[in-house]
Amino acid sequence: MFRVKRDDQVVVISGKDRGKKAKVRKIFPDEGKVIVEGLNLVKKTMRKSQENPQGAIISKESRLPLDRVMPVCPKCNQGVRVGFKTANDGSKSRVCRKCGEGF
Numbered sequence: 001m002f003r004v005k006r007d008d009q010v011v012v013i014s015g016k017d018r019g020k021k022a023k024v025r026k027i028f029p030d031e032g033k034v035i036v037e038g039l040n041l042v043k044k045t046m047r048k049s050q051e052n053p054q055g056a057i058i059s060k061e062s063r064l065p066l067d068r069v070m071p072v073c074p075k076c077n078q079g080v081r082v083g084f085k086t087a088n089d090g091s092k093s094r095v096c097r098k099c100g101e102g103f
Contacts, residue, residue, distance in 0.1 A: 002027065003071060003082040003094065004034060010069040011079035012039060021072060025061070033063040040064050075101040 004010060004024060011021045017039045026035045041059045048055040070079030073096040081097040095102050 002029065002066075004066060004069060009072040009074075010034075010036060011072055012036070012064070012068055013070055013079060014068050015040070015064075024069075028063065031063070032066045034066055034069060035061050035063055036069065037061070071103070073099065073101060074103055075099050 004027065006024055006027055008024045009021060010024055012018055020039055022039050023037045024034050025037050028034070038061065040062045042062045044058050044060045046052055046056045046058060071082055071094075072078060073080040076096060076098050083095045083097050084092050085095050085102070086092055093102050
């Protein structure tokens with residue numbers, strides 16, 4: 001079970017986008033990376049084509065390592081470490097290490 005899931009609000013803790021909050025778009029569990037909405041933008045050149053007769057330079061979101069992001073607790077409203085609680089029926093849930101609130 002991962003500490004970050006798709007559509008979670010996260011904060012970047014290191015790198016050029018440090019301190020910015022955004023939503024997780026996609027997770028790559030095999031590589032341990034995530035794509036975060038609007039962060040870690042890189043420039044990419046597009047070739048000339050029928051749809052794009054001039055060619056172009058576009059900004060594209062690149063992958064970030066999972067250890068560079070922290071989930072944001074809805075109650076604390078800041079990046080927190082994540083713990084796991086097991087319920088009586090055996091299901092696991094994520095909890096904030098600061099306030100104990102589940103998310």
